[in-house]
Amino acid sequence: MEQVSTSINTASTVQSRRIKHPTWRHLIPYLLIAPTLIFVGLFTIYPTIRTFEQSLYQPGMNVRNERGQRVQQPDTFVGLQNYADLFIPQTPPHPIVGGFLQILSNTIVFAVASVGITLPLSFGMALLMNRAIRGRALWRFSLFYPVLLPLIGGASMWAFLYGNSGGLINTVLRSLNIPTQDWLNTPDLVLWSVIVVNIWKQAGFYMIFYLAGLQSIPKDIYEAAALDGASYFQQLFTITIPLLRRTTLFLLVIASTYAFQTVEQLDVLNKGMPANRANLLLWYIYQMYPSSQARGYVNAISMVLVVILFTFTFINFAFFERRSADE
Amino acid sequence: MNKRNGWSVLADIITVILSLIWVAPLFFALLISIRPTSDPLGTGNIFFGRTITLENYQRALELAPWQWHYLTSILVVVGVLVVQLITITMAGYAFARMKFWGRNALLFILLIQLMIPSGVLVVQNLNIMRQINLFDTRWALMMPYWGSVFGVLLMRQTFREIPPELEEAARIDGANLFQILRFVYIPLSIPTYVAFALVSVSARWNEFLWPAMVTRTAESRPVTTGLSQLFSATEAGTNYGQLMAGTILVVAPLVVLFIFFQRRFIESFASSGLK
Amino acid sequence: MQKLVSRFGLLLVLIGVLCVAPFTQAQSRVQIDFYWASAVEGNLPAIFQGYADQFMAENPNIQINVVYSGSYTQTRETIRAEGFDPVVDVAIMLATDLSTFITDSPIVMLNPFVDAAGGEVFLADFFPAFIANGLDAEGNVWSIPFQRSTPILYYNADLLRENNLDVPKNNEELIAVAQALTTPERAGLLLPIAGTFPIWIYQSFAAAYGRPLVDSGLDTVYFDTPESLAAIEFMTRVGLPIEEGGFGVGPRGGSAWGETPTAFVSGKAAMIYHTTGSLTSILQNVANSENPFEVGVAFLPSGPAGEDGTGYGAPTGGGNLYIFDNESTPKTEAELEAAWQWVMFLSSPEIQSDWGAKTGYIAARYSAWEIEPLASLVVEYPQYAVARDQLEFAVKEFDAYRSVDIQNIINLQLSKIISGEVPLDQAADALAEAQAQIDQLLAPFKGN
DSSP, X not given: OXXXXXXXXXXXXXHHHHHXXXXXXXXXXXXXXXXHHHHHIIIIIHHHHHHHHHTTEEOOOEEEOTTSOEXXXXXXXXXXXXXXXXXXXXSSOOTTTTTHHHHHHHHHHHHHHHHHHHHHHHHHHHHHHTSOOTTHHHHHHHHHGGGGSOHHHHHHHHHHHHOSSSOHHHHHHHHTTOOOOOTXXXXXXXXXXXXXXXXXXXXXXXXXXXXXXXXXXXXXXXXXXXXTTOOHHHHIIIIIHHHTHHHHHHHHHHHHHHHHXXXXXGGTTGGGOSTTTTOOHHHHHHHHXXXXXXXXXXXXXXXXXHHHHHHHHHHHHHHHHHHHHHX | OOSOOHHHHHHHHHHHHHHHHHHHHXXXXXXXXXXXTTSOTTSSBTTTBSOOOSHHHHHHHHTSOHHHHHHHHHHHHHHHHHHHHHHHHHHHHHHHHOOOTTHHHHHHHHHHHHHXXXXXXXXXXXHHXXXXXXTTSHHHHHGGGSSOHHHHHHHHHHHHTSOHHHHHHHHHTTOOHHHHIIIIIHHHTHXXXXXXXXXXXXXXXXXXXXXXXXXXXXXXXXXXXXXXXXXXXXXXXXXHHHHHHHHHHHHHHHHHHHHHTHHHHHHHHXXXXXX | OHHHHHHHHHHHHXXXXXXXXXXXXXXXXXXXXXXXXXXXXXXXXXXXXXXXXXXXXXXXXXXXXXXXXXSHHHHHHHHHHTXXXXXXXXXXXXXXXXXXXXXXXXXXXXXXXXXXXXXXXXXXXXXXXXXXXXXXXTOOBOOEEEEEEOEEEXXXXXXXXXXXXXXXOXXXXXXXHHHHHOBTTBXXXXXXXXXXXXXXXXXXXXXXXXXXXXXXXXXXXXXXSHHXXXXXXXXXXXXXXXXXXXXXXXOTTOOOTTHHHXXXXXXXXXXXXXXXXXXXXXXXXXXXSSSOOOEEEEOOOBOSOOTTSSOXXXXXXXXXXXXXXXXXXXXXXXXXXXXXXXXXXXXXXXXXXXXXHHHOOBOSBGGGGGSTTHHHHHHHOTHHXXXXXXXXXXXXXXXXXXXXXXXXXXXXXHHHHHTTSSOXXXXXXXXXXXXXXXXXXXGXXXXX
């Protein structure tokens, strides 16, 4: 910063320039945001608007005439009919989206269970890793590494563990004479098998955030509490957990949006079957997407997902922002 | 807490058990990847079967043009990260330290990105890429990620914790905005950048769905599509040895990178705005 | 700071150059972009490139650009996402994608080319069961068989011999043999119907019971029939213990597709239903395994005798060759002719024979079996001939308008019954419900 000597001059110039060119200075923040805004606008907001628009239409049928030429019928505007088909049960069930409500409830169970189990587990892991223990880097790495794997690769490792006849878990159970389970093909088990993979994949990631939070708490708070005779668990509940509330809120947003968005693992974990018991909304969309006649529904379900995530994030963020403003 | 009492021993035991459970899938993936196909689990030695072999790796390497896939993945990861670092620094600073009309509204618009599963938008984004003639190029793999709202929030949080007096001092010294960022904000936020880089790099390296749709030639496809080539060869039964060999080929670079820089990464997270 | 900026700049330029670099090629020859999808193992990229090189040597004015396009599903989605102006010129796609492509993509009707190649005489060299999925209800030809398969019964011949059992010829014998060979460590019979894709194996039972799921039209599906119900009950009972009214010969809910051959190879299953596409790898893996045994292959056991009096039946499977046009820049005669040349080359007896021997797919033409390398392979491994001979009784694989939606309906309902989510005594209602959904979807296509 070699301009020290001219600091006074420069300061006054800035002052006068601000008066002369107010518009230019006012533009700076917008210019700084512009690149992000452009990319988000082009690849997130514009496509979302298009998705909403198309969710109000039923696609026209393509047919071939007798000479084999293709004839395209135009899309028809149906208003909110696609949404009504999703949410209002029919007999027989709607031929395309009859399974929607069940899959919506699977998705909610999946997200709530994933987040509800993973976050406390990650917190516990962080507590364990925040102690003096020999070989800490090794233990930490072994808990963290799943984060670095492609989801489909991690899931395929589990597909091998879960295998019914040749899988590792059943091989071990069989050698111990414990009855085996068909982990990926039993209707009441399969969703939980998928949840376990999700927990394994993400816990280490959230652990790092908690670890960072733990290390930022000043040691003297604990020392003072210890002098007052507070036990470890009293300290945990009166100091550590309250002070990490912000971390927890941040992780709630990240973890719940993540839980609603991860489906690639289903590709190797029995594809949402049997009986759709492990099917999740995003996977349902991929299943339906190849059908040209389902385009309206695909977009409508996408919008339902957007609304769910929007609500989640909005509540969390409003709360999170308010708290950080308070502090 | 210094004394090794009963609780502390118990905690050590839990740590070890938990770590073993977490490592088990990788450990057995490695074992399976060096077993010959004809030697499934339950035959021969429980760990090493009757013989060990690298044939799975050899075949996994044969099945896809990996040299192109690795090149593409590296270029995409770097190309995304470099641009992201610039855009998130700029926007992060604006939201952290500047007052302007519509600030909260703009922030909220950007937040939409966090709420929308990118998987939902692939169809529309594919159309965009075709319209701007970037279908089947590496640009198509990078561009949608050049604006990272997660990164913007992260930098905003980090920049806010830097005392404003430092900026004032630099401003009085005559530093312009660029210099302020360069000499005040960026050096003090390196840990956050490192942490963000780790998240960004692993996300792009592991991405599959979008590249599978928007590229088609081997030259512009990343490593995950090579892996999927192995996965789709399942009509004749799943060859776990080969799949695991492929998975390990794909994850090895990231894992090695992480092991080398583990201390740095963890410290970065600890002192970054990620908390 | 300047340095930092210039370093960033340099990096960006470098990336830019590298991103654009690989896309330059000579445009003087006719370009054919060829997508291939395959679901078997082997060094397929090299095999396809070899075919392309051979073809280009014979046709120097045509350039074949070989592109691995992912799994069948990915490939179909890539092509469909390209709408009516696809990049692709020729693709190997599922034979059953025909109805989807007829409505959603500009595939080219092949009648004129087929007529020029000899019409009926040309088609007569292909197995009729393989041609069936390439035709629409009016008999127009839309695709040419390339890599085809069908399910067959694999059995552990050593086990049968040790227990003095004959190879089962019908469903009753199948269960009797399976029950005799079932032990706590070994399943007597594995059906790969768990979860994902029960519809394929289901179709063989439906055909064996005398009412295949579809006939030549694309607008009718026969799911709610007494034969279909009997087929589903049989499949489900294979996985039920005897005390629940089952046969007690396999795991509840069936076995996963990919696990089934592995279980067979390692002796954990005495018999399995699986695709002919697995034959090569099963033979190899058994030969190299700890306890090698003789691998037997037989027709799928028959159900009650149907119209032809045999009760045999199996669907076909696998991929055909399609040619794609482009609606905004329609292909020239020369381009279409070049694409057809490439299709003819890949479906020629010589390539079919080579491809079948290398992968285990069933060569789609009679004449391919009379030339090398397939001719001597069949002598060495008679198992390959069984799959071919069963084709006489094979039926068209499921395809219909709205095929994606209908497949989802059928697979879901099958999965519900097989996994026990819907008990067997309510299966009839489940089929009626699915049929009502299917008919609702097909109503607009009736009488087209």
